[in-house]
Each structure stands twice: as C-alpha cells, then as structure tokens.
Amino acid sequence: MxxxxxxxxxxxxxxxxxxxxxxxxxxxxxxxxxxxxxxxxxxxxxxxxxxxxxxxxxxxxxxxxxxxxxxxxxxxxxxxxxxxxxHSGAHASMVLGDEIDLRIFPRHxxxxxxxxxxxxxxxxxxxxxxxxxxxxxxxxxxxxxxxxxxxxxxxxxxGLPADAPFEIIARATPEPARIDADRIDALRSEWAQMTDTHQFLALVRRLKMNRLGANRAVGPQFARQLPVEAVSWALERSAADALKIMIFVGNEGCIQIHSGLVHRIAPMGPWQNVLDPRFNLHLRADHIAEVWLVSKPTKRGPAVSVEAFDAEGRLILQMFGKRAEADTDTRGWDRMTESLAAEVLA
Structure with missing residues (x-):
C-alpha cells in the first residue's frame, strides 16, 4: 500500500x-x-x-x-x-511539435x-x-x-509493480532575488556580449546571481520594471494587434511554450485567461509581484521579453515576440512592449 x-x-x-x-x-x-x-x-x-x-x-x-x-x-x-x-537527453529533453513545444528536465x-x-x-x-x-x-x-x-x-x-518505492520529500524553498553587488559591472559587461538567450542562465549562475536578481541589478539598458498590470496589457494588445507571440510557463521539470496568435482574452475574478480553441492560459494576476521588460542581445537582434515573478521570487511566465528561423521580424512586439515602458515613464 x-x-x-x-x-x-x-x-x-x-x-x-x-x-x-x-x-x-x-x-x-x-x-x-x-x-x-x-x-x-x-x-x-x-x-x-x-x-x-x-x-x-x-x-x-x-x-x-x-x-x-x-x-x-x-x-x-x-x-x-x-x-x-x-529528443531525449540525460539532463534536458525536448518535444518540438508544431503545436506542443516542451523543454523537459528529466531528474524532476x-x-x-x-x-x-x-x-x-x-x-x-x-x-x-x-x-x-x-x-x-x-x-x-x-x-x-x-x-x-x-x-x-x-x-x-x-506499469510499475505494486511495491515500487513511493516517497514524497519536502518541497524546496523558493530562492529570492540574489545579487552579488561586487559583480554587477561584470554582469552588465557579459550581458552586453551575449549572442543567444540560452547563455543567460549560465551567465547569472557563474556570477552567483539568479534571474530576478540579475533583472534588478543590470540596469535600464537591459531591464526595466513595469507595473504588475503589464502582463494583462501585453496579452490584450497582442490580441488586438494580431501579434505572433511566445508564452512560456514552467516549473522545475518542464517548460511549455505557445507560439502564435492569441485571440480571446477573458479576465475572470483574479484570473487573466486566454481562451482560444487550441490554447488556454489561466494566470493568477493577483500573484504577480514584479514585471520586467528585459532585452537580451542575440545574433539576430535583441530578444525582448515581459517576465512576471511572484512575491517569493519565482518566475510565473515569460512572453516574447515570435521569432522563427526564417522570420526575424519581431518589430510589432518590440514596439508594443516599448510603448508599455513609455507609458510608465509618462
């Protein structure tokens, strides 16, 4: 039993x-x-x-x-x-279908x-x-x-035998924003030299920081704080302007990605929702404590994201302009997110 x-x-x-x-x-x-x-x-x-x-x-x-x-x-x-x-891998695997797009971390x-x-x-x-x-x-x-x-x-x-081990361990405590004040100059220098977004996590770990800490520390050239409502605004404007976007939601073991349009944006109480025939997002907007507009250099131009974090420093979701191999044009998304930042400063 x-x-x-x-x-x-x-x-x-x-x-x-x-x-x-x-x-x-x-x-x-x-x-x-x-x-x-x-x-x-x-x-x-x-x-x-x-x-x-x-x-x-x-x-x-x-x-x-x-x-x-x-x-x-x-x-x-x-x-x-x-x-x-x-595609299987010991440390990371992927599902790269036309609709279902996953990054898998098998140890979890x-x-x-x-x-x-x-x-x-x-x-x-x-x-x-x-x-x-x-x-x-x-x-x-x-x-x-x-x-x-x-x-x-x-x-x-x-199927596993009935007596296969089943043990539940204590949940890990979320890590708050981590900043090494002595390495902020190095963070800014190395951030500017990135050529691919996948270099980011290795960079911040090497500098003894984490994602939220790096966003707070790097400065407005690469990360600007937005109001918590900015995620809903970005969804609503992406739908209104027919922008192709990418929405990443994940946990320690899996990240799931939607790529394409969003249509029906439907707030319901504390939830902000996308209710489309093939894609649904259910977001507790009241859990959002910080939102950052982040720009990372790549070989194909800046990758601009809207990133939402909860009060304990956990990443809730990320949104990017959709960029396919044959299409590097995310100008609509970039202009829209820049307008969000401009309105904050106005």
Missing part, C-alpha cells in the same frame, strides 16, 4: 466534502501533495507507471490529438496538439501515473507526472480524437 489507511481515509473524506475542488487545491486543503491524492487511487482508477521521459514520451507521441498541461503555482498552460519531435520526472476515471462526462484518461515533492510537472489529457489503444499499450509497457 502506497499510503497509510489514515491518509487514504482523509483523502476519501475530503473528496466527499469537496467533490468539485481541483486536485491541486484539494491536496493543499488537507496538507498533502497532489501525487499523494492520485496515489490513493492506485490499483483502482490510477496505475503507477515509469516517469522517465526517455521511456514515457515515445508512448505519448503515439496518443494522437491530446491536451498538454504544464503549470506552476500561478499559471496554467494548456495546449492541444500531437506530441512529435521528441519522479512519479508517473496513468489515470482512467468515470465522470459525468464519460471516461477521462490522462498521464500525469509529478516531482519528488509530489507537485505536478506535466499532464497529458486524452480527448475524443485520442488513440485509446496507444494509451492502453503505454500502461501495459510502463
């Missing part, structure tokens, strides 16, 4: 008391991780499976049209499509489940992966056009 009878009883009672509460919220309400909630169904609606993306993702690529979901505490990124273009893919639930809307199937603390890393939800036989084959191939 993965969980003690007392824990299973707590989960069962909570599900009865709060039948419509989402899994993550239900887990938080009773002081457990989401993976523990799912583990309580092991042997019934849930089957434990191998979480290693090198084995899992080739099966996911056979499922046909599905919905990919990646989230953090403040944003949920949902993208319909077919998984394709999987720890607990895997295949779930088949009877609901009022019919049978719902999904593959869900959690990190060592039991937080969701990535989920794949099957729909009407998905391949059920491929799902069954994945479960048969990847």
């Amino acid at each position: 993965l969980l003690s009878p007392d824990v299973i009883a707590r989960i069962t009672h909570a599900r009865t008391e709060h039948p419509k509460l989402r899994e993550r919220d239900l887990a938080a309400a009773i002081g457990l991780s989401e993976a523990q909630l799912v583990a309580a169904e092991a042997g019934a609606s849930a089957t434990r499976i191998v979480a290693d993306p090198a084995r899992l993702m080739p099966h996911v690529c056979q499922l046909g049209d599905v919905m990919a979901l990646t989230r953090n505490e403040s944003a949920v990124h949902e993208r319909r499509g077919v998984y394709s273009g999987f 893919w720890v607990h895997g489940f295949a779930i088949t639930r009877e609901t009022e809307q019919g049978v719902k199937r999904s593959i869900q992966v959690f990190d060592a603390a039991g937080d969701a890393v990535h989920k794949v939800h099957l729909g009407a056009d998905s391949d059920i036989a491929a799902f069954d084959a994945a479960v048969a191939d990847l």
Whole structure:
C-alpha cells in the first residue's frame, strides 16, 4: 500500500466534502501533495507507471490529438496538439511539435501515473507526472480524437509493480532575488556580449546571481520594471494587434511554450485567461509581484521579453515576440512592449 489507511481515509473524506475542488487545491486543503491524492487511487482508477521521459514520451507521441498541461503555482498552460519531435537527453529533453513545444528536465520526472476515471462526462484518461515533492510537472489529457489503444499499450509497457518505492520529500524553498553587488559591472559587461538567450542562465549562475536578481541589478539598458498590470496589457494588445507571440510557463521539470496568435482574452475574478480553441492560459494576476521588460542581445537582434515573478521570487511566465528561423521580424512586439515602458515613464 502506497499510503497509510489514515491518509487514504482523509483523502476519501475530503473528496466527499469537496467533490468539485481541483486536485491541486484539494491536496493543499488537507496538507498533502497532489501525487499523494492520485496515489490513493492506485490499483483502482490510477496505475503507477515509469516517469522517465526517455521511456514515457515515445508512448505519448503515439496518443494522437491530446491536451498538454504544464503549470506552476500561478499559471496554467494548456495546449492541444500531437506530441512529435521528441529528443531525449540525460539532463534536458525536448518535444518540438508544431503545436506542443516542451523543454523537459528529466531528474524532476519522479512519479508517473496513468489515470482512467468515470465522470459525468464519460471516461477521462490522462498521464500525469509529478516531482519528488509530489507537485505536478506535466499532464497529458486524452480527448475524443485520442488513440485509446496507444494509451492502453503505454500502461501495459510502463506499469510499475505494486511495491515500487513511493516517497514524497519536502518541497524546496523558493530562492529570492540574489545579487552579488561586487559583480554587477561584470554582469552588465557579459550581458552586453551575449549572442543567444540560452547563455543567460549560465551567465547569472557563474556570477552567483539568479534571474530576478540579475533583472534588478543590470540596469535600464537591459531591464526595466513595469507595473504588475503589464502582463494583462501585453496579452490584450497582442490580441488586438494580431501579434505572433511566445508564452512560456514552467516549473522545475518542464517548460511549455505557445507560439502564435492569441485571440480571446477573458479576465475572470483574479484570473487573466486566454481562451482560444487550441490554447488556454489561466494566470493568477493577483500573484504577480514584479514585471520586467528585459532585452537580451542575440545574433539576430535583441530578444525582448515581459517576465512576471511572484512575491517569493519565482518566475510565473515569460512572453516574447515570435521569432522563427526564417522570420526575424519581431518589430510589432518590440514596439508594443516599448510603448508599455513609455507609458510608465509618462
């Protein structure tokens, strides 16, 4: 048994008391991780499976049209499509499909489940992966056009024995902004010499800083603070101006990217939403504590991003102008974001 009878009883009672509460919220309400909630169904609606993306993702690529979901505490990124273009790596893997675009960090893919639930809307199937603390890393939800036989084959191939280890560890504490005052000049000099955005994290780590700390320290040539409302403004103006953009939402184990237009922007209470047929974003706008307009030099010109952070220093999301290999024109996005900065100074 993965969980003690007392824990299973707590989960069962909570599900009865709060039948419509989402899994993550239900887990938080009773002081457990989401993976523990799912583990309580092991042997019934849930089957434990191998979480290693090198084995899992080739099966996911056979499922046909599905919905990919990646989230953090403040944003949920949902993208319909077919998984394709999987490239495995020991430290980082990728899915490079036309619609589903992921960056995967395998060491955080720890607990895997295949779930088949009877609901009022019919049978719902999904593959869900959690990190060592039991937080969701990535989920794949099957729909009407998905391949059920491929799902069954994945479960048969990847299923784990009932006594496979299942341990949940304490969640890591978020790292606040980190700045080394003695290295700010070096940060500015090396930032100016970047030729690719992928050089950024290695740069700030080498200088004993982190993303938020670097944004605060580098100065207005490369990073300017915007109001917290700037993320919503950027979404609304991108929709109005038909700008092709990229929206990155991630956690320690997975980053999911939308590339293209956004259309229906729909605020609902504390949530700011994009509600398009193939892409949904659900953003807790009230969680945003800082927004930065950031420019990074590249060989193809500056890469300009809007970056949102929560009060504990965690990155919530990033937005860029869409830049394809054959199309380096992000002038519409660059002009729009510059207008946001100009309005702040006005």
